[in-house]
Amino acid sequence: MTRLVWTSLLGTCMVLPFLQSYEQERPQNGAAPQRSTAMGVYSREQWMRGRDVYAGQCAGCHPAVTHVGPIFTTSWAGKRLSDLFGFIRERMPKNDPGSLSEEEYVDVITYLLRLNGMPVGLEELPADSATLSRIRIDSSRVAPPARPDGR
Ligand code: HEC
Structure with missing residues (x-):
């Protein structure tokens, strides 16, 4: 009897962590597990802030147009926003990686999305890796690319 209790207790302990991580990974609303950049995942104010960041911290080495079109889609289409975020945060600015907030x-990522014609939405994209990892970069339905000044 005692043995049986211990066995089932042990069994519960081993199963619980798996159940919990399953719960956390489940999409909150039960709908599609992922969003995509085609849905408008950043706001106008945000990409305009990102444009200023880019002008101040990035444009000295490469102009914004170098991130537009096939250069961008070949590297990033189908990837997650967390991949793009991670790449830029870990490697840029090239002379001082990780130095931005x-x-x-x-914000600078949303500027790159804007340049590549990904639609603008109403809410800001949060700097939260869990959220970013659930958003796929979708370049299949885009508006005409914006000029670097966004007009
Ligand atoms: C000191 C120069 C320098 C600065 C400043 C700089 N970069 Fe770069 N960047 C480079 C170089 C050189 C490459 C080529 C790839 C490599 O060496 O990693 C590159 C490559 C990239 C790429 C991948 C290639 C492409 O065109 O898509 C992205 C994206 C990028 N940089 C974004 C940024 C952003 C955003 C900033 C500002 C936060 C920034 N860089 C600041 C030098 C710089």
């Missing part, structure tokens, strides 16, 4: 990095 999380908010500046996420």
Whole structure:
């Protein structure tokens, strides 16, 4: 009897962590597990802040147009926003990687999305890796690319 209790207790302990991580990974609303950049995942104010970050911290080495079109889609289409965020945060600015705030990095990413014609939405994209990892970069339905000044 005692043995049986211990066995089932042990069994519960081993199963619980798996159940919990399953719960956390489930999409909150039960709908599609992922969003995509085609849905408008950043706001106008945000990409305009990102444009200023880019002008101040990035344009000295490469102009914004170098991130537009096939250069961008070949590397990033189908990937997650967390991949793009991670790449830029870990490697840029090339002379001082990681030197910007999380908010500046996420703002500058929305500027790159804007340049590549990904639609603008109403809410800001949060600098939160869990959220970013659930958003796929979708370049299949885009508006005409914006000029670097966004007009
Ligand atoms: C000191 C120069 C320098 C600065 C400043 C800089 N970069 Fe770069 N960047 C480079 C170089 C050189 C490459 C080529 C790839 C490599 O060496 O990693 C590159 C590559 C990239 C790429 C991948 C290639 C492409 O065109 O898509 C992205 C995206 C990028 N940089 C974004 C940024 C952003 C955003 C900033 C500002 C936060 C920034 N860089 C600041 C030098 C710089």
